Structure formats: C-alpha cells, structure tokens
Amino acid sequence: MQNDRVFRYSGAQRSIHWLLALSFFALAITGLFLVFRPAAELAAGGLSRQVHRIFAAVLLAIPVLYAVLDWQGLKRLVRDSFTYDRDDLRWLARLPRYFLGLAHDLPPQGRLNAGQKLHHALVIIGYVTISVSGLLMWLGKSLVGPGAFVAALWVHNITTYALLILTVGHIYFVFVYGALSGMLSGYVSRRYAELEHPGWLAELDRTAVGR
Amino acid sequence: MLMPEAAILQDTSLCIECQACRVACQLQNQLPPDVSYARFQFRESGVFPEVSHHVARLTCQHCADAACVAICPTGAVYKGEEGLTHFDPARCSGCGYCAEVCPFAVPTVKADQAVRCAGCPALTADGQPPACVQTCLAGALSYGPRAQQLLRAEQRVAALRRRWPNANVYSPGGVGGTHLIWVLRDSPEAYGLPADPITPAGIRVLKDVVQPAGLLSVAAAAAISALTFVVARRNARRVLTEHADKEG
Numbered sequence: 001m002q003n004d005r006v007f008r009y010s011g012a013q014r015s016i017h018w019l020l021a022l023s024f025f026a027l028a029i030t031g032l033f034l035v036f037r038p039a040a041e042l043a044a045g046g047l048s049r050q051v052h053r054i055f056a057a058v059l060l061a062i063p064v065l066y067a068v069l070d071w072q073g074l075k076r077l078v079r080d081s082f083t084y085d086r087d088d089l090r091w092l093a094r095l096p097r098y099f100l101g102l103a104h105d106l107p108p109q110g111r112l113n114a115g116q117k118l119h120h121a122l123v124i125i126g127y128v129t130i131s132v133s134g135l136l137m138w139l140g141k142s143l144v145g146p147g148a149f150v151a152a153l154w155v156h157n158i159t160t161y162a163l164l165i166l167t168v169g170h171i172y173f174v175f176v177y178g179a180l181s182g183m184l185s186g187y188v189s190r191r192y193a194e195l196e197h198p199g200w201l202a203e204l205d206r207t208a209v210g211r
Numbered sequence: 212m213l214m215p216e217a218a219i220l221q222d223t224s225l226c227i228e229c230q231a232c233r234v235a236c237q238l239q240n241q242l243p244p245d246v247s248y249a250r251f252q253f254r255e256s257g258v259f260p261e262v263s264h265h266v267a268r269l270t271c272q273h274c275a276d277a278a279c280v281a282i283c284p285t286g287a288v289y290k291g292e293e294g295l296t297h298f299d300p301a302r303c304s305g306c307g308y309c310a311e312v313c314p315f316a317v318p319t320v321k322a323d324q325a326v327r328c329a330g331c332p333a334l335t336a337d338g339q340p341p342a343c344v345q346t347c348l349a350g351a352l353s354y355g356p357r358a359q360q361l362l363r364a365e366q367r368v369a370a371l372r373r374r375w376p377n378a379n380v381y382s383p384g385g386v387g388g389t390h391l392i393w394v395l396r397d398s399p400e401a402y403g404l405p406a407d408p409i410t411p412a413g414i415r416v417l418k419d420v421v422q423p424a425g426l427l428s429v430a431a432a433a434a435i436s437a438l439t440f441v442v443a444r445r446n447a448r449r450v451l452t453e454h455a456d457k458e459g
C-alpha cells in the first residue's frame with residue numbers, strides 16, 4: 001500500500017504553491033480589468049486596484065515566506081531551474097511529443113523534468129520583471145517620469161501574457177499526466193514517478209535504504 | 212454636421228488673476244471648494260525694480276496627440292469632435308495613468324478619482340464655449356475655430372513684442388499641437404511651463420497591438436490545449452499503464 005505512493009511535496013511547499021496560485025489569479029483578473037475593455041466597468045471606483053495591491057504585497061512576500069519555511073527547498077528550486085544537462089536538452093527536443101501525452105522513451109529525468117525546470121525558470125524571471133515593473137508603477141510613479149512609466153507598463157503587460165500562457169500549459173500538463181495529487185496530498189503514484197522521474201525515484205530509494 | 216476644430220485662447224497678458232474661471236469651473240462640475248481643475252502658478256523674474264510677474268492658469272492643454280486619451284484603460288478620458296479632451300468621472304477607475312503620462316503634469320488623483328478638466332462636453336457639443344471661457348471678465352479666454360484662434364494669437368504676440376521681446380504663441384508641436392493656445396509675454400520657462408513637452412512614445416502600440424495580441428495569444432493557448440487535451444490524456448494513460456506492465 002505505502003509502496004504505491006511516493007512523497008513529493010512537503011506541507012510548506014504545497015501551502016506556498018497554493019498561495020502563489022491564489023495571488024497570481026487575483027492579480028491577473030484585477031489587472032486585466034484595465035486591459036480587457038468589456039470588463040472596464042468593473043475597474044470603476046477603484047476596488048480592483050485595492051485588491052491588486054493587497055495581492056501584490058502577498059506575492060512579494062512569497063519568496064521571503066519560502067525562505068523562512070524551507071530555505072534548502074528554495075535554494076534547490078532556483079538551482080535546479082537554471083541547471084540543464086544533455087539529457088534535459090534531449091528531453092526538451094521531444095517536448096511536442098510530450099505535449100501530446102507520448103511520454104515513452106524519454107531521456108531519464110530527475111526530480112524535475114526539463115519542462116518543469118524551464119517552466120520554473122521562466123516563472124522566476126517573470127516574477128522578477130512583473131514585481132519590479134509593478135513596484136515602479138506603484139511607488140515610483142512620479143519619480144520615474146512618463147517615459148519610464150510607459151516602459152514599466154510594457155514590461156508589466158508582456159510579462160502578464162507570458163505568465164498566463166505558461167500557466168495554461170502548466171495546468172494542461174498537470175491534468176494530462178494526472179499529477180494534481182502531488183500538490184494536494186503531497187503524494188504521487190509510484191507508477192507516475194517511475195515513468196517521469198526515474199532518477200529522482202532511484203535517489204529516494206537509495207536514501208531510504210541508507211536510513 | 213461636422214464641427215470645426217475649436218480651441219481655447221488663453222492670453223496671459225490680459226489675465227487679471229480674478230480666478231472667476233476657477234469658480235465657474237467648480238460650479239459647472241459641482242466640485243467642492245477645495246477641489247479645482249485649474250491650478251494657478253505665479254512666477255516672478257528679474258531684479259527690482261525690473262521685476263516681471265507671470266501667472267499661468269494651468270489646466271488641461273487639450274493636446275491633439277493626447278497621451279491621457281491614448282492610455283486611459285476605461286475610456287473615461289476621450290476626445291470630442293471639436294478637439295477638446297473630455298472626462299467622464301463615472302467611468303474613471305482612478306488608476307492615475309493620465310497623471311503619469313501627462314507631459315504638462317496637469318491631472319492629479321484624489322480618492323480613487325482623477326481630478327482633471329472635463330472640457331465641458333455638454334456645452335461644447337452645443338457649440339458653446341466651456342464654462343471658464345464664458346466667465347472670463349477680462350477677455351483673456353476666448354473660444355472659437357482653432358485656425359482663427361492661432362491667427363489671433365500671432366497678432367497679439369506681434370503687438371506684445373514691442374514691450375515683451377520674448378512674447379510667443381505656445382501650442383507645442385511635441386504633443387501634436389494643443390487646443391488650448393497660450394499667448395505668453397515671456398518664455399514658457401518663465402511661467403513654469405515645459406519648453407518642449409512631448410507625448411511619451413509607445414502608448415498607442417501598447418494599447419492597439421501589444422494588449423490585443425497578448426490577450427489573443429492567451430486565448431489561443433487555452434484553445435489549443437482544450438483541443439489536444441482528450442487525445443493527450445488518452446495517450447498519457449496508455450503510456451503509464453504500458454510502462455507499469457513492463458516493469459511488472
């Protein structure tokens with residue numbers, strides 16, 4: 001019974017993930033009121049701006065929270081996201097097949113597959129650009145001047161669409177490969193781990209035996 | 212019927228600083244006494260006894276290429292047929308973008324609302340002058356077809372030059388020209404006005420290209436994913452079982 005499942009995400013990691021998801025969607029929706037004309041009326045009065053700013057503060061606090069709860073986990077996430085080996089590149093070359101659910105004969109992957117790493121890396125970059133531009137628009141208003149304000153608006157907009165597209169892909173892969181349980185209970189099926197993350201599973205089994 | 216392009220002419224040499232225009236504006240727009248769409252800037256230059264005193268009634272310049280109109284996310288700031296910039300407070304979200312990009316730094320934001328000239332749409336749609344112009348006691352403000360107003364401004368400046376060698380018409384081209392044309396006795400700087408204001412670049416492309424393209428890309432990504440999902444899910448299921456069987 002226990003052998004069917006492998007522990008993948010700690011309680012701290014899951015809480016941070018869902019807090020990030022909540023603030024991301026709250027920010028995206030309230031932000032897009034200012035972009036999507038048919039929704040413009042919802043922005044009148046300024047309530048959506050208050051919500052945008054409250055969740056902006058939450059979003060800014062998330063890395064701090066992660067660092068406090070699980071410093072090693074945060075370090076590993078950032079390190080892994082920006083480290084790619086030959087297998088990762090071969091894996092990425094097969095992304096179109098992976099997109100269609102054809103996950104056999106993939107180069108072996110560790111705890112994260114190359115697609116997940118790339119997703120995390122792009123989210124980290126987008127996090128930085130959307131926070132810096134948002135802070136400029138929020139606090140720097142009269143300090144930066146009209147030209148820089150418009151530039152920040154460009155960066156904020158482009159990052160928004162990029163992150164939304166990444167998120168669509170993220171949710172798609174979760175449901176194609178039935179990976180949701182990892183972020184709910186913390187466990188994934190051994191079968192899934194064998195197929196997708198054999199390197200990680202081997203590492204887990206090694207440490208388990210060692211213990 | 213197409214309305215001809217109109218403009219307000221603001222002749223600083225005639226202004227008697229009574230501020231009746233401000234009060235008329237507050238009445239027209241039902242503003243509380245401490246809120247005003249016009250700001251008065253007083254400047255002195257020179258050394259006694261050769262001192263000059265300049266007053267600038269700073270309000271919307273009604274730029275032809277108006278950054279505020281281009282950037283307003285809700286359409287609360289818009290252009291009228293006569294060329295003036297209008298404002299509908301009911302549609303304002305208070306984002307403050309108009310205040311950020313105004314080359315003249317005119318609008319402000321207070322309590323989730325932009326504080327900015329509304330261009331008296333109810334009056335100008337009828338061909339009437341805005342409230343400030345209607346009240347001006349000294350004839351410093353006038354309203355009429357833009358081409359004619361420019362001509363009048365040139366004539367005034369020519370006359371003023373005898374006493375004020377730096378007198379000039381101020382309707383800067385960097386913002387596409389303005390529908391509020393000044394007659395200044397001295398350089399714009401002497402009034403605290405920007406010498407060469409320009410409409411910030413990139414607003415139109417952001418609104419007309421980047422934003423629609425961005426929204427469309429997100430929708431396309433969602434549509435493609437929805438289309439391939441069923442097939443991909445079936446494939447993934449099969450691969451997972453085959454893999455498990457192989458492992459035994």
Ligand code: HEM
Nearest residue numbers: 027028031032034049056059060130131134135137138160
């Ligand atoms: C630390 C994070 C963030 C900060 C400080 C921030 C700040 C801001 C500010 C100050 C504005 C200007 C409008 C206003 O004042 O209401 C804004 C607009 C906007 N934000 Fe954010 N934001 C952040 C994160 C996000 C995220 C994660 C998204 C989307 C996923 C987002 C999407 C938008 C959009 C679409 C707009 C409207 C842009 C436009 O009008 O063209 N923001 N944000």
